[in-house]
Amino acid sequence: MPCFRGFPALLGASLLGAFVPVAGGCARGHWVEVAGERYTVEVADDDEERARGLMFRDALEQDRGMLFIHDRAEPRWFWMKNTRIPLDILYFDESLRLVSQQRNVPPCSSGNLCPTYPSELPARFVLELNAGEAARLGLEDGDVLRLGPDIQPAP
Structure with missing residues (x-):
């Protein structure tokens, strides 16, 4: 999955012969583990990123996801x-x-008429994966999510 966030800054820096790391929701280096399986994730940790989520994507690679904080x-x-x-x-x-x-x-193209999918209890972190992953992993309530070392949510 390509990472375009901050692309102009990175391109400009590379033209100058420098490397500038790109922060934010890029998938590069961010990972989580659940049920012993590791997923590279994009991190959505501000209102704009959370609102956009995985909209307008045609595919999500098998080992990828999005983590909302x-x-x-x-x-x-x-x-x-x-x-x-x-x-x-x-x-x-x-x-x-x-x-x-x-x-x-399921996907929804009905705009503001799309149904909502609530949590049963309060949640701080939300992980979106390809449909079928939870069943494949046999996930059960109480299972623990492990965050990679580069994901540091505010206390």
């Missing part, structure tokens, strides 16, 4: 507005324990 645990609900990929939506609490799952959520 919120400031605090609250009841959450996601929708699939302009999302073209069926997904599993996994909700985790402050201690990174799985508290709710929405599996095999």
Whole structure:
């Protein structure tokens, strides 16, 4: 999955012969583990990134996902507005324990008429993976999400 965030700055720096690391939601280097499986993730940790999510994507590589980080645990609900990929939506609490799952959520092109998919309990972290991954892994509520060392949510 290409990483375009900050691309102009990176291109400009490379033309000058310098390397400038690109921060933010890029997948490069960010990973999480759940049920012993590692996924490279894009991190959505601000309102703009969380609102955009995986909209307008035609595919998500098998070992990839998106991790949404919120400031605090609250009841959450996601929708699939302009999302073209069926997904599993996994909700985790402050201690990174799985508290709710929405599996095999279908794409939606109905704009603001798309249904929402709520968490059953307050969640701070939400992991979106390709539909079927939760079943393949046999995920159960209480399973723990492990964050890679470069993902440092604010306390």
